[in-house]
Amino acid sequence: MNTIFYIAAATALLSSILAITNRNAIHALLYLIISLLSISVIFYILGAHLIAALEVIVYAGAIMVLFIFVVMMLNIGMEEESEKKWLTPGMWIVPAILASVLLVIFIYVLKAFEYEQAATEIIGPKQVGVSLFTTYLLAVEIAGILLMAGIVGGYHLGKQKKKVMHRFMVKDGERK
Amino acid sequence: MYIRTEEDEIMVTISMEIQILFAALLFLIGLIGFLVRRNIIFMLMSIEIMLNSAALVFVIAGAHWLQADGQVMFIFILTVSAAEVSVGLALILQMYHHFKTLDADALRKLRDSRENEDIPQ
Numbered sequence: 001m002n003t004i005f006y007i008a009a010a011t012a013l014l015s016s017i018l019a020i021t022n023r024n025a026i027h028a029l030l031y032l033i034i035s036l037l038s039i040s041v042i043f044y045i046l047g048a049h050l051i052a053a054l055e056v057i058v059y060a061g062a063i064m065v066l067f068i069f070v071v072m073m074l075n076i077g078m079e080e081e082s083e084k085k086w087l088t089p090g091m092w093i094v095p096a097i098l099a100s101v102l103l104v105i106f107i108y109v110l111k112a113f114e115y116e117q118a119a120t121e122i123i124g125p126k127q128v129g130v131s132l133f134t135t136y137l138l139a140v141e142i143a144g145i146l147l148m149a150g151i152v153g154g155y156h157l158g159k160q161k162k163k164v165m166h167r168f169m170v171k172d173g174e175r176k
Numbered sequence: 177m178y179i180r181t182e183e184d185e186i187m188v189t190i191s192m193e194i195q196i197l198f199a200a201l202l203f204l205i206g207l208i209g210f211l212v213r214r215n216i217i218f219m220l221m222s223i224e225i226m227l228n229s230a231a232l233v234f235v236i237a238g239a240h241w242l243q244a245d246g247q248v249m250f251i252f253i254l255t256v257s258a259a260e261v262s263v264g265l266a267l268i269l270q271m272y273h274h275f276k277t278l279d280a281d282a283l284r285k286l287r288d289s290r291e292n293e294d295i296p297q
Contacts, residue, residue: 130244
């Protein structure tokens with residue numbers, strides 16, 4: 001089981017790196033889906049079976065399909081010009097060194113404290129559902145309002161607005 | 177609650193520090209992607225990676241202390257992520273229709289300088 005965790009973690013990291021460094025949007029989305037699937041494997045190993053299923057259905061299924069539809073609608077070209085300047089080595093080498101120093105500190109802090117072994121018990125959907133609809137009932141209502149706002153906002157922003165022109169400026173073909 | 181016995185041989189004996197380290201590395205990748213890329217679709221994808229790694233920490237902690245609250249928080253993060261993606265992609269569509277580009281640096285009309293005049297409308 002530990003080997004599976006390490007393999008899934010390595011896959012998630014590698015595919016995430018490939019997703020953010022890829023120039024083609026569709027290829028990057030495919031890498032991102034691989035990353036989400038391997039994180040779903042990790043959820044399953046941790047005993048969160050409901051969350052593993054939700055990750056595949058909602059993240060890899062619904063949200064990525066939204067991304068792919070938008071990428072196909074926009075008909076994106078291969079690359080942007082300004083990113084070539086950003087991706088030169090002189091631009092990122094110093095922040096990368098600083099970030100790795102922070103990473104070393106983070107590893108040291110985590111090593112300094114003794115944690116117990118990871119959980120091996122399954123937390124089932126029933127437990128999650130009971131907690132969701134008793135303790136967190138108000139938060140569920142607020143999440144519903146948020147989704148409603150998302151629907152209305154997506155509809156309003158995605159709508160193609162007609163160009164408003166003066167009635168004397170209407171093209172000849174459109175006049176009745 | 178179903179508690180596994182020793183004979184199952186499917187125990188996870190990885191310490192919590194390594195799991196949190198993995199989530200932190202994933203967050204770092206998302207942050208680097210957000211800072212480096214200028215294509216706004218890739219920036220949104222990097223935000224997705226970051227949200228996902230934060231949710232992973234919640235689930236790891238919930239599995240460690242045997243509480244269902246971690247998974248409940250994951251469901252809320254999922255909701256927020258879905259709403260954010262739908263509004264963000266609608267904004268990207270509007271941006272593409274107005275400016276004919278996906279470069280995030282092209283949208284700098286709020287910048288207070290003389291450089292604004294050479295930007296195509």
